[in-house]
Amino acid sequence: MTLQDVSTFSILLFLFIFIYTLLGMEWFAYKVKYNPDGEVDMENGYYTDDNFNTFYQAFLIVFAVLTGDQWSDRYYRYFKNVNAVLSSIFFISVLVVGQYILLMLFIAILVENFDE
DSSP states (O other): OHHHHHHHHHHHHHHHHHHHHHHHHHTTTTOOBTTTTTTTTTTTTTTSSSSSSSSHHHHHHHHHHTTTSHHHHHHHHHHOOOOOOHHHHHHIIIIIIIIIIIHHHHHHHHHHHOOO
C-alpha cells in the first residue's frame, strides 16, 4: 500500500520538477554569459555549466534547488543578472512548494501508511 502511494507521489514530484524546468528554461535560458574573470559578458563570454540552456541542465538546477544544494548561489546569479522579480518568484516558489509542501506530503503518506 505504501509503495503505491509513494509511486503516486513520485509522479507528482516529477511533474512538479518538469513544470519548473520548462518555466526556468523559458525565463532564464541564454540570458547570462561570463568571461574568464567571472563577470557578465554577453558578447564575448561563455555559458557556464550551471544554466537553463538545455532541459538536462535546467532539470539538474531545479533538482538541486529542491535538495538545497547551493541554491542561494544560483538564485543570486539570476537575481543580479537577469531579472530580480522573476528569479525571486521562481526560486522562492520552488523552495516553498518543493521543499516544504511536497516534503510534508511525502512524510504524511509515510506516517499514514505506517499508522495503518
